Amino acid sequence: MDFRLSEKELALKEEIRKFAEAELPTDFVRNTLIDGEFRDFEFEITMSKKLAQRGWLVMSWPEKYGGRGASLFEQTVYEMEIAYWGIPGAWMGISGIQWVGPCLMMFGTEEQRDKYLPLIASGEKDGVWCTCYSEPNAGSDFASIQTRAVKDGNHYIINGQKVWTSAAHRARWCWLAARTASNVVKKHQGISIFIVDMKTPGVTVNPILNYYGRHHFNEVFFDNVRVPASNLVGEENKGWYYLMQSLALERRSIAPTIYGSLKWILEELASYAAQTEYEGQSLSRNSLVRAKLTDLVIDLEVLKIFAFQLAWQISQGQIPIYESSRNKIMGDDLMKRGAITGAEILGIYSQIDPDSKWAKLNGAVQGAYLGFPGQAIAAGTAEIEKSIIGQFRLGLPKSY
């Protein structure tokens, strides 16, 4: 056992720090949690391209697809640092880098890989993807999706409605789950994955604003959308398996990301508390403040180890069973506690709009406070994740 980062990983950390200091304005508003990445899209894409030029954007991909074959430990360090510095543009609409690319490498055709992977790796707008999974009647019970794809010669015709689709309004491509068979024993058996060009006639994107009025996700309608049969990913009706892979990949990067953003917030809160006077002494002398920040830092350390343990496990060729669920539960819970404690420490200043000149800590606490309830639902609620641990790690009977 060894919990130390390698020289290479430490050097990467340092390079990212220099990059952030050179490229980000000092008054950069850190509220990405509320509106994802898509508010100042032009700036974000500029940053994506810079990250691509550095060889960081898809660092763990093989060279032939635009990566540099970095280890999953380097990838994890990179994700932590990106989130720590709040560098935008690192995710290209979230889907592309995290799971569309890796899934195409595992299950796609050579033609699909050659066409789509370099686009994602370039950091250009044409490399932005969205993922259409959830539907109005298929949330946690995701196998109940009703969007249909019917084969018609060399095409599939797609009809249905998707919802909570992050980045659909920015995406050039869609990673879509649709039903291709309904005469099946179990409902998850008849699902397939398709690549859809968002410019295809019949695709309509409507914004859904979150409770803070920000545009992160959308509803997407498919009305007789014709998709070439060559856009089917892997085998027909095997989509559930690819989906589970994609969700595991998505959940993997949640812990490093939360770790990085919360680490920055906790460090800033500690120095804010040290500099703020309260009842005649520094707020950092207050025993409640000390205890709460300390407990958060301990659990943040746990989250960091969990993140690296999962990276280690995957790089050993082991298939994670419950570990991404564990990490997601831990991360979401920490972000909630961090946001609430942060708001308590900021006191009356916690109610200030994150974009305002009055906001403390570049709006990061309010961003987290407004963002965590949504983030905790995305990619699997705590209830779903705990049932996964119960069933697949502890061997308990299925609970739903």
Add this chain to the structure above:
Amino acid sequence: MDFSLTEEQDMLRISARDFLAKECPKAKVREMYKDERGYDTQMWLSMAELGWMGLIFPEEYGGMAANFLDLVILMEEMGRNILPGPYFSTVALCALPLLEYGNSDQKTNFLRQIAKGEAVWTFALGEESGTYKASDVKLRALLEGTNYVLRGYKLFVTDAHVSDYILVVSRTGEGNSPEEGITLFIVDAKGPNVKMEAIPTIGGDRQFKISFDSVVVSKDNILGKIDNGWDIVNFIFQRAAVLKCAEISGACQSVLDITSSYAKERVQFDRPIGSFQAVQHKLANMLIDVEAVQYLLYQAACGISSGSPSPWQISAAKVKANEVYQRICIEAIAIHGAIGYTIDHDIGLYYRRVKAAEFVAGDTDLHREVISAALGL
């Protein structure tokens, strides 16, 4: 980074688990509650034969030359089985500082004895205040002629009644800070003027008040340097905190195993109760807690093994372990229902030991303060 254990470490864990499952079933734990000594002397000798006493001593002192992480792995298994007896006080609290700070005579004499299972040791720090501060060390050692004379008393000394030697934290001088002027003495536990009185505890472990009524100790029995003993206390705290975490980690794993098995077997409303989310999600939380303790523990232990202990990582592990041990036992009893509240059920054995573990090598508040200071608060 590397999260794998070596083949030897896996072997150590398996052989320890097998040995303890056979030699230290819960019936034995219960029997030892009532035993005058509180542990099985035969088992103690068998443990010595397996090399457990001197696991991390160099071979010249009769040891196995294993590393600190190996000891952690062994002690997780002891915690899993609630091994009764003075292993912790002998090895974690006394042998490790002897190895680090003892002079060559002390190491040769004492470590060999310990390795063979021929000596039991304990550590005496706490006094009336119940804190861990140097300023609260009131027991005085005065130089009279060529010897020191100890006067005062210590509280919460574990397994003192079966100990051969006591490592006593004493005040020998006044310096610029309370940490200066502290000295550790090796005292013959069975010598004249050492009096013991049992302090009954809820854990079934053995704790004592020890009075030192003018106990004469030779200068040769100073551990380390005169007046510089607080560094040794800190050394003991760090190692012992991690090793207590190891016992807690093993105990928590066992509590989770027992409880998830029960949730699969116990049927209510025609279904195993583990199929209810109210129960299943508690168990999922318990699993995350168990893994959090285990990884913080291993991280702290690896720091020590590699020669660069991190005080705040050690404290993080102890805070977490203290909290999780209590929480997991309470949840386990709740999942069991009334049966978990009975003397015949094993869960209670673990719950009753929560407080005994919590106050070893610094309580939760002390360790939180280490982290707060590291954060610049």
